Amino acid sequence: MRVLFSILALCLFSALNGLSMADVITLEGGHEIRGDVVAEDDANLWVRVGSQVIQVQKNQIIDHEVSNPEEGGARIRSFLFHTEEDPTELSIEKQANLVKPSVIKVQTPAGLGSGVIINEDGYAITNAHVIQGETNLRATIWLPAEGGKTRRTTLEDVEIVAVNNHLDLALLRLTHPDGEDFPHSPLESYEGIMVGQPVFAIGNPLGLEQTTSDGVVSTTQRNFQGLTYIQTNTAINPGNSGGPLFNTRGEVIGITNMGILAGEGLNFAIPTRYVKDFIRNREAFSYDTKNPNSGHNYQVPPARKGQGVADELSN
Numbered sequence: 490m491r492v493l494f495s496i497l498a499l500c501l502f503s504a505l506n507g508l509s510m511a512d513v514i515t516l517e518g519g520h521e522i523r524g525d526v527v528a529e530d531d532a533n534l535w536v537r538v539g540s541q542v543i544q545v546q547k548n549q550i551i552d553h554e555v556s557n558p559e560e561g562g563a564r565i566r567s568f569l570f571h572t573e574e575d576p577t578e579l580s581i582e583k584q585a586n587l588v589k590p591s592v593i594k595v596q597t598p599a600g601l602g603s604g605v606i607i608n609e610d611g612y613a614i615t616n617a618h619v620i621q622g623e624t625n626l627r628a629t630i631w632l633p634a635e636g637g638k639t640r641r642t643t644l645e646d647v648e649i650v651a652v653n654n655h656l657d658l659a660l661l662r663l664t665h666p667d668g669e670d671f672p673h674s675p676l677e678s679y680e681g682i683m684v685g686q687p688v689f690a691i692g693n694p695l696g697l698e699q700t701t702s703d704g705v706v707s708t709t710q711r712n713f714q715g716l717t718y719i720q721t722n723t724a725i726n727p728g729n730s731g732g733p734l735f736n737t738r739g740e741v742i743g744i745t746n747m748g749i750l751a752g753e754g755l756n757f758a759i760p761t762r763y764v765k766d767f768i769r770n771r772e773a774f775s776y777d778t779k780n781p782n783s784g785h786n787y788q789v790p791p792a793r794k795g796q797g798v799a800d801e802l803s804n
Contacts, residue, residue, distance in 0.1 A: 548769060
């Protein structure tokens with residue numbers, strides 16, 4: 490009897506030890522799968538969990554941590570962006586100093602805007618209208634330096650990965666000059682925006698680099714042409730376009746993109762739910778190097794005589 494008990498205990502220990510050494514695959518919504526990847530192709534993974542093999546679509550995977558990265562394993566992050574489970578609430582002053590290195594300046598021959606780096610590999614989000622029709626892009630980044638200071642660096646090699654003109658979003662990829670990981674900021678893990686909550690923006694208004702402005706969320710449901718935007722009284726000016734709007738947990742809750750002409754404190758940001766959807770489906774909006782204006786532009790019908798049309802300013 491003791492021998493049988495010992496064998497069962499050994500089998501249980503081996504099973505638990507094997508489970509702890511398995512790959513950890515995190516899906517959207519936070520669900521985890523622990524098992525061994527036995528096969529994969531461009532779109533799927535096949536994972537052995539116990540005695541079963543299950544198929545997992547890569548576009549559902551948030552993160553894939555392999556058990557033995559030394560043995561040739563690699564991380565798979567189909568969504569490219571990060572989220573935090575329980576980010577710390579801090580003052581705007583402290584939070585701004587933490588997230589500033591993730592904010593970039595995007596320059597083209599026609600003008601400039603802002604952007605935010607969303608993962609350590611150098612993927613960044615900006616507005617489509619910031620780079621519209623341009624192929625020669627530069628990005629200014631601020632890298633950590635000794636003594637808690639930052640080192641201003643301009644990158645000449647900026648790749649356009651995807652562009653969605655309807656959402657006014659573009660995905661870029663930067664190459665780190667030292668081959669290291671980029672500082673980056675997480676996207677909001679779930680949409681918990683509240684009217685009146687404090688927020689702040691960091692960008693390059695009129696070329697004034699790394700400018701921080703703060704305010705509150707005025708409404709979360711402002712409708713323009715079938716899309717809903719975050720309205721805020723945070724100061725947003727030309728040059729802020731494509732930059733992040735943060736909450737006090739250091740999460741990107743929106744991408745700033747427009748304001749109202751002659752309207753003080755009427756500024757808007759694209760909610761992160763649209764940003765996440767754009768990143769997940771980036772292959773549908775892959776940038777065509779032979780056609781910088783690829784994509785559909787829907788023409789606005791003319792207004793009736795005497796009918797006013799709200800003026801909008803794309804920063």
